[in-house]
């Protein structure tokens with residue numbers, strides 16, 4: 001795992017630039033926090049990554065939601081790989097989304113909701129010289145992703161944050177994508193606007209998730225849920241080349257568009 005340079009980060013609350021704060025101390029060890037001089041929020045890195053949610057920030061809808069997410073975090077890879085069998089296999093399913101990214105050497109790539117970091121593995125096998133970054137809302141996912149990055153010897157900067165309120169400065173990334181959670185976001189429009197805000201002008205943005213066909217399969221385990229509608233109507237009108245396509249043998253959709261140059 002890589003330490004993200006402070007010149008990429010900003011306060012997710014007020015978008016102010018952050019200052020480093022040294023909290024070295026006998027009982028805490030060496031902890032370098034980031035502090036926002038504008039709104040005075042502090043974000044520490046005691047778990048080895050900057051945490052922009054702190055203890056209060058995790059938005060579980062209920063204790064049932066917390067339980068389901070925590071179990072899912074533990075069994076994520078085998079369960080996902082099993083579900084991807086319906087879509088033609090995990091590797092094919094990831095390729096169907098990730099091959100749409102424009103991956104030039106040296107590009108700064110951000111994934112919102114990176115989970116175990118499996119897309120970083122795909123990216124490092126299919127392109128060279130990328131600078132990889134990711135955010136996830138769950139501590140378990142952060143820990144699992146760091147472990148995988150160490151195991152795979154992949155360098156990527158990851159932070160804990162909400163995809164609907166990113167801790168990155170405007171125009172920081174050449175490639176921004178999301179795979180697999182936006183259907184359940186509370187504010188999908190804000191998540192899309194945030195992806196746009198942190199993209200450089202002319203960035204090709206890719207967003208994929210399950211369709212209603214997959215949703216109906218999940219409902220067998222999770223009970224009835226809201227009907228899934230791909231959030232293509234939430235992409236702002238000033239974006240270019242907006243498209244919506246069905247993938248994964250009908251179990252997934254992918255939205256693509258370009259930010260104006």
Ligand SMILES: C[S@@+](CC[C@H](N)C(=O)[O-])C[C@H]1O[C@@H](n2cnc3c(N)ncnc32)[C@H](O)[C@@H]1O
Nearest residue numbers: 113114115118136137138141162163179180181
């Ligand atoms: C289905 S997993 C997909 C993981 C990864 N993108 C992949 O393709 O394997 C969804 C991930 O999104 C994360 N997530 C859910 N809501 C989020 C939010 N509001 N902000 C950031 N991450 C979120 C979850 O913790 C989980 O790791």
Ligand SMILES: [Zn+2]
Nearest residue numbers: 011014036039
């Ligand atoms: Zn602030």
